Amino acid sequence: MRNKKTEDKKSFISEARRAQIFDAVIMTLDEIGYIHASLAQIAKKAGISTALISYHFRDKNDLMDYTLKKLLTDMSTYVLERTQASSTPGDKLRAYIEASIAYHVNKPKYNIALIEIVFHARTVDNIPYYKLDDDEENPLESELQQILLAGQEKKDFGDFNVVVMASAIRGSIDEYIFNKKLIGTIDPQTYSTELVNLFNRAVLR
Amino acid sequence: MRNKKTEDKKSFISEARRAQIFDAVIMTLDEIGYIHASLAQIAKKAGISTALISYHFRDKNDLMDYTLKKLLTDMSTYVLERTQASSTPGDKLRAYIEASIAYHVNKPKYNIALIEIVFHARTVDNIPYYKLDDDEENPLESELQQILLAGQEKKDFGDFNVVVMASAIRGSIDEYIFNKKLIGTIDPQTYSTELVNLFNRAVLR
DNA sequence: CTATAATTTGATCAACTGATCAAAAAAATG
DNA sequence: CATTTTTTTGATCAGTTGATCAAATTATAG
Numbered sequence: 001m002r003n004k005k006t007e008d009k010k011s012f013i014s015e016a017r018r019a020q021i022f023d024a025v026i027m028t029l030d031e032i033g034y035i036h037a038s039l040a041q042i043a044k045k046a047g048i049s050t051a052l053i054s055y056h057f058r059d060k061n062d063l064m065d066y067t068l069k070k071l072l073t074d075m076s077t078y079v080l081e082r083t084q085a086s087s088t089p090g091d092k093l094r095a096y097i098e099a100s101i102a103y104h105v106n107k108p109k110y111n112i113a114l115i116e117i118v119f120h121a122r123t124v125d126n127i128p129y130y131k132l133d134d135d136e137e138n139p140l141e142s143e144l145q146q147i148l149l150a151g152q153e154k155k156d157f158g159d160f161n162v163v164v165m166a167s168a169i170r171g172s173i174d175e176y177i178f179n180k181k182l183i184g185t186i187d188p189q190t191y192s193t194e195l196v197n198l199f200n201r202a203v204l205r
Numbered sequence: 206m207r208n209k210k211t212e213d214k215k216s217f218i219s220e221a222r223r224a225q226i227f228d229a230v231i232m233t234l235d236e237i238g239y240i241h242a243s244l245a246q247i248a249k250k251a252g253i254s255t256a257l258i259s260y261h262f263r264d265k266n267d268l269m270d271y272t273l274k275k276l277l278t279d280m281s282t283y284v285l286e287r288t289q290a291s292s293t294p295g296d297k298l299r300a301y302i303e304a305s306i307a308y309h310v311n312k313p314k315y316n317i318a319l320i321e322i323v324f325h326a327r328t329v330d331n332i333p334y335y336k337l338d339d340d341e342e343n344p345l346e347s348e349l350q351q352i353l354l355a356g357q358e359k360k361d362f363g364d365f366n367v368v369v370m371a372s373a374i375r376g377s378i379d380e381y382i383f384n385k386k387l388i389g390t391i392d393p394q395t396y397s398t399e400l401v402n403l404f405n406r407a408v409l410r
Numbered sequence: 411c412t413a414t415a416a417t418t419t420g421a422t423c424a425a426c427t428g429a430t431c432a433a434a435a436a437a438a439t440g
Numbered sequence: 441c442a443t444t445t446t447t448t449t450g451a452t453c454a455g456t457t458g459a460t461c462a463a464a465t466t467a468t469a470g
Contacts, residue, residue, distance in 0.1 A: 014447075038427065050428080054430080060429095119324035120324070133385055133386045160399065164391060164399040167381070168377035170380060173376070174380070175376030176376075179372065180335075194366045195373065198370065253418080256419060257417080
């Protein structure tokens with residue numbers, strides 16, 4: 001199943017325009033949030049007319065869908081590259097946690113935009129993204145489960161429910177993004193390190 | 206600092222009306238989400254006119270603020286009652302986790318409403334609630350930190366950063382609410398139990 | 411029962427929303 | 441260069457939004 005407009009569009013040099021609009025969407029979401037992020041505001045930020053956005057994207061949903069996919073790909077690439085550079089499950093787990101936190105620190109605006117879209121945008125059936133059963137398997141989620149599984153098979157890790165452990169790790173990471181007070185109190189390196197130690201204890205046999 | 210309208214309002218028998226509107230807000234948020242939850246939709250759900258909502262609440266922000274506070278109080282009460290029924294830090298931690306998950310299972314609509322408001326509503330300065338430095342200390346957060354601290358002082362728990370551990374626990378709990386796929390895969394009792402075991406290992410010396 | 415106060419409604423408002431379209435401008439083609 | 445295609449704009453659309461207000465209704469008080 002391919003994208004309606006995003007992919008079968010003529011796709012000329014105007015890919016640059018889509019990128020430009022993407023940047024404008026990120027900035028707009030970061031600055032005024034989804035609720036105020038009208039096509040007019042986005043167009044203004046990009047220095048173009050609203051009709052031009054409509055020319056390159058079927059509708060607002062298509063635009064947000066495109067933006068979300070790019071954001072997810074960017075984050076996955078960042079984390080997975082750094083994770084797969086390690087070899088043992090223990091090292092991979094450490095790399096996974098540290099890279100995830102690092103990404104949030106390095107691209108805060110991308111994260112805000114991601115949150116804004118996930119919690120505001122809805123499918124044509126009016127189902128919010130955050131309630132979606134994750135259409136395609138989330139690569140970050142499955143990579144984490146693979147690491148944990150490999151650790152158990154190698155007997156590096158003890159016995160635990162892999163899905164629950166993975167959820168706990170992801171939730172712990174996400175907490176750092178959502179909780180503004182946390183970011184102000186604990187620096188990212190400390191949080192990373194403490195999290196690694198915490199889950200090392202939880203994971204070991 | 207008291208509420209602008211919510212509190213200094215005449216407060217007659219019409220408290221019942223506010224409760225009625227509260228229920229309508231919950232249902233509307235659950236069914237169609239914040240973005241579509243216009244005053245017209247809420248009024249329709251409550252079987253009253255939109256002007257009546259405006260009569261009892263200063264504006265939409267005031268309405269959402271009132272709703273959010275009631276939701277937070279309800280959740281806190283539920284969890285804290287069950288947590289404080291236990292005596293040792295270890296038992297309290299177990300009770301805290303189990304009650305938190307149980308609440309989500311028992312009042313799913315309240316949770317959806319909570320999420321919708323936290324991630325959509327904004328202050329007059331256009332700061333989203335989820336970016337707020339948590340104006341008043343979150344009672345659920347501080348209770349958890351108290352439990353962990355007490356456990357360390359009693360030497361029941363080992364050495365770890367209390368704030369990070371508390372965030373990890375909260376994040377792990379919240380993950381179960383946010384991740385629809387998780388809810389469909391792992392039943393709440395299993396998730397609770399696994400989480401308790403996981404953090405027992407992480408917390409012990 | 412009357413008068414005063416509180417509650418509720420329906421009508422109405424300007425502001426903004428996403429989307430469409432003909433026409434203009436720019437780019438690509440031959 | 442002329443023509444065809446792609447890109448871009450400005451004007452415009454109907455629909456929705458939150459909010460206001462005078463008037464009607466209901467409750468309360470004396």
